[in-house]
Amino acid sequence: MWFFFSILTAFFESLKDVTSKKVLKEIDEYFVSWSLRFFSSIFLIPVLFFIEIPELGKSFFIALLSAGIIDSLTTVLYMKAIKYSDLSLSVPMLAFTPLFLLVSSPIMIGEFPNLSGLFGIAFIVAGSYVLNIQEKEKGYLGPIKVLLKEKGPKLMLIVAFIWGITSNIDKIGIRNSSPIFWTVALNFTITMLLSPIMVSKSKNSVSFIKKNFGFKILVGLFSALSGIFQMMAINIALVSYVISIKRTSIMMGVVFGYLIFKERNIKERLSGVLLMITGVFLITLS
Secondary structure, rough: HHHHHHHHHHHHHHHHHHHHHHHOOOOOHHHHHHHHHHHHHHHHHHHHOOOOOOOOOOHHHHHHHHHHHHHHHHHHHHHHHHHOOOHHHHHHHHHHHHHHHHHHHHOOOOOOOOOHHHHHHHHHHHHHHHHHHHHHOOOOOOHHHHHHHHHHHHHHHHHHHHHHHHHOOOOHHHHHOHHHHHHHHHHHHHHHHHHHHHHHHHHHHHHHHOOOHHHHHHHHHHHHHHHHHHHHHOOOOOOOHHHHHHHOHHHHHHHHHHHHOOOHHHHHHHHOOOOHHHHHHHHOOO
């Protein structure tokens, strides 16, 4: 079941990226970040009436505040990344999350993958190189330099690093509550934390809610479904396993980027993504 939940997480995650990219063409990233969490909360909060409210552990509120603050930051960074660069360039950087988890999970929650993860790391690094292989004419480090200079991939790499930490905080929060309750509480907390940021930083007014209203609802729905399935999967499997399968959303995002936004160099980028996902699965087997 954890594998099935993880695949559903990946699918809805990729749909969230596509709809967010669409909305970001007209509205700034601060408003879209807040809209994502706000509309997601609208779908999530009613779920509380249909579940048993769990007894909260002593670490719940510490985990909730920590994850809420950090995920508020990553939500904005994520939206900036997909706004300023192609989906097929920025989203693949999330493949580095399992790599960071190899370091953080043993320290934070005592989950130890074995040495096959090293081969996974090699494939992920090789895949990130192939993403911009056409830049090799500028030198052997050309493809890597492009990724580090391009705003979207650079921001998404920061997100991947941070998620390598917060995925473990999610598991702590779940252990001190329940998967669905944690998802609802975390999303609501992020919404509250993003509200003053949106008011102070956004160039758009609340009247923009009416514009592309359907897309905003879809962004929230896809985010809510992705979050629920992710927490359900994390509850019954290693964090590194779940996040690894979730990263198959990268391939879906590259394909959607080509089909919907007509992004270029699809063959090279898809080849790079396949290498990265191979690395992700090798880490999963560790």
